[in-house]
Amino acid sequence: xxxxxxxxxxxxxxxxxxxxxxxxxxxxxxxxxxxxxxxxxxxxxxxxxxxxxxxxxxxxxxxxxxxxxxxxxxxxxxxxxxxxxxxxxxxxxxxxxxxxxxxxxxxxxxxxxxxxx
Amino acid sequence: xxxxxxxxxxxxxxxxxxxxxxxxxxxxxxxxxxxxxxxxxxxxxxxxxxxxxxxxxxxxxxxxxxxxxxxxxxxxxxxxxxxxxxxxxxxxxxxxxxxxxxxxxxxxxxxxxxxxxxxxxxxxxxxxxxxx
Numbered sequence: 001x002x003x004x005x006x007x008x009x010x011x012x013x014x015x016x017x018x019x020x021x022x023x024x025x026x027x028x029x030x031x032x033x034x035x036x037x038x039x040x041x042x043x044x045x046x047x048x049x050x051x052x053x054x055x056x057x058x059x060x061x062x063x064x065x066x067x068x069x070x071x072x073x074x075x076x077x078x079x080x081x082x083x084x085x086x087x088x089x090x091x092x093x094x095x096x097x098x099x100x101x102x103x104x105x106x107x108x109x110x111x112x113x114x115x116x117x
Numbered sequence: 118x119x120x121x122x123x124x125x126x127x128x129x130x131x132x133x134x135x136x137x138x139x140x141x142x143x144x145x146x147x148x149x150x151x152x153x154x155x156x157x158x159x160x161x162x163x164x165x166x167x168x169x170x171x172x173x174x175x176x177x178x179x180x181x182x183x184x185x186x187x188x189x190x191x192x193x194x195x196x197x198x199x200x201x202x203x204x205x206x207x208x209x210x211x212x213x214x215x216x217x218x219x220x221x222x223x224x225x226x227x228x229x230x231x232x233x234x235x236x237x238x239x240x241x242x243x244x245x246x247x248x249x
Contacts, residue, residue, distance in 0.1 A: 010177050025205050026187075030194040049187060072210070079204040086200035097242050098200055104239030105207045111232030 004066030012074045015058030020081035022051030024089055071107050072113035080106075122192035140189045142203045147186035149212030153220055154179030166215065201243050207236050 029044030055078075063071050077100055086092040158176035162169055169177060193202055211233045217223040 017196045023199060026191055027194045027199045030191045033191065033195060045191060047193075050185070051192075056143045068152055076207060079207065082203045083200045086198065086203075088229050090199060092198045097245060101239045101242035102204055104242060105204055108235030108237075108239060109207060109210055111228050111235060113231060113232070114227030115226045115230075 004070045008062045008066040008071060010072060011058050011062030012071050013057060013077070015055040015062060016075055016078035017081060017109070018051050018058065019078040020085060020086070021054070021056035022047075022048045023082050024085045027086075027090065038059060068113035068116045069110055072116075073110045076106050076109045133196045137193040137195075137202055138205065139144045141194035141202050143204055144186045144189045144193065144210070145208040146212060147189070148206070148209045149216055151179040151182035151186065152209070152213050153216050154182065156221070205240050206241060208240055211236050 009085070025044045025048030028050075029042050029046075029048055032042060034042075059075055064074075083094070083098060083102065087094060154175045158173045158179060161175065162173060190206075212235055214223075214229055216224050
């Protein structure tokens with residue numbers, strides 16, 4: 001087993017933060033969605049999509065080297081950041097189900113990555 | 118913010134939650150299909166260049182599916198909580214792992230199966246939270 005370079009972890013971590021903000025902008029863009037050929041695009045949605053694309057660039061670069069059992073759960077850390085941003089920006093409540101569900105998902109992603117070696 | 122107690126139409130509200138969850142579910146299926154197509158396209162390309170990348174049918178199909186799945190995600194996010202809906206996207210790992218067994222003949226092993234099971238249970242726990 002090869003160790004996971006710090007640089008890979010840093011890339012994936014940065015990607016997960018960009019991705020979580022991408023989700024926040026998609027959510028706020030979705031709230032002001034208007035239907036129409038051009039009106040469908042608003043600034044928030046465009047920013048959200050751009051952040052998603054940017055995060056995938058970081059993920060692709062980060063995942064090239066290192067262990068997937070380390071890197072996959074780090075990709076999924078984006079869900080954890082999103083939990084905090086959702087409370088901060090959209091006043092969504094922290095609940096026990098959210099923490100337990102997220103914990104199980106992160107653990108599952110860890111095992112999928114571990115099996116992928 | 119809305120709670121079941123404050124809502125005059127709790128049934129209509131839970132129907133909206135179900136629709137959002139169903140849209141995100143479709144998102145994960147499309148996202149998984151997109152990843153399989155991208156992998157298939159990448160396997161076909163011996164010498165990457167702009168033209169070969171832009172004219173490879175599986176790559177084009179994969180990227181288009183990503184586009185469609187993003188549209189579905191936006192529609193889902195109009196109602197429903199981001200913190201509940203967004204982690205459901207982890208189901209993509211489940212479909213990709215299972216499809217890889219079929220399409221690329223990747224080996225199944227107990228770790229992968231345990232991981233898949235934990236993700237499904239985790240999403241189920243979030244789903245129970247959404248119904249409250």
